[in-house]
Amino acid sequence: MKITDAQLKQIYTHAKETYPYECCGFLLGTFDDGGLVREVRPATNLNQERTDRFEFDGKESLQVQSEADDAGLDIIGIYHSHPDWPPIPSQTDMDSAFVNMYFLIVSVHQSMPLNTNIWRLADEGMRRFEGVALEIVDQAELNRDPS
Numbered sequence: 001m002k003i004t005d006a007q008l009k010q011i012y013t014h015a016k017e018t019y020p021y022e023c024c025g026f027l028l029g030t031f032d033d034g035g036l037v038r039e040v041r042p043a044t045n046l047n048q049e050r051t052d053r054f055e056f057d058g059k060e061s062l063q064v065q066s067e068a069d070d071a072g073l074d075i076i077g078i079y080h081s082h083p084d085w086p087p088i089p090s091q092t093d094m095d096s097a098f099v100n101m102y103f104l105i106v107s108v109h110q111s112m113p114l115n116t117n118i119w120r121l122a123d124e125g126m127r128r129f130e131g132v133a134l135e136i137v138d139q140a141e142l143n144r145d146p147s
């Protein structure tokens with residue numbers, strides 16, 4: 001998956017803001033370009049009871065999906081943070097994952113984002129995640145038309 005430094009910082013800022021709760025959001029882009037993120041969309045985490053859960057707002061998700069459609073983009077992934085926990089998918093993450101979608105998890109320790117991992121379901125039947133390499137790309141990549 002490819003992302004710019006500025007987009008990654010946007011996610012880190014969001015993760016800091018919501019600490020000690022998880023942040024969550026959408027990664028809009030194109031699968032054809034090797035999973036190029038063209039836009040980061042912070043979302044509302046409806047779950048404010050536990051610090052190890054996130055729950056998207058259905059209405060907000062539909063809105064983002066419709067805006068992505070209009071822009072000729074896909075929701076290629078979602079991101080969320082793990083406050084004081086490694087960036088490894090939980091059982092809950094496993095259960096909520098979709099095939100093909102990138103799953104970005106940022107680990108936050110005492111409100112400081114530490115490291116990021118990208119995951120993708122290896123196959124739906126097994127419900128098993130595999131790590132995906134994260135490539136930091138130049139801003140200029142985003143100026144090319146979606147293929």
Ligand SMILES: [Zn+2]
Nearest residue numbers: 080089090093
């Ligand atoms: Zn998680």
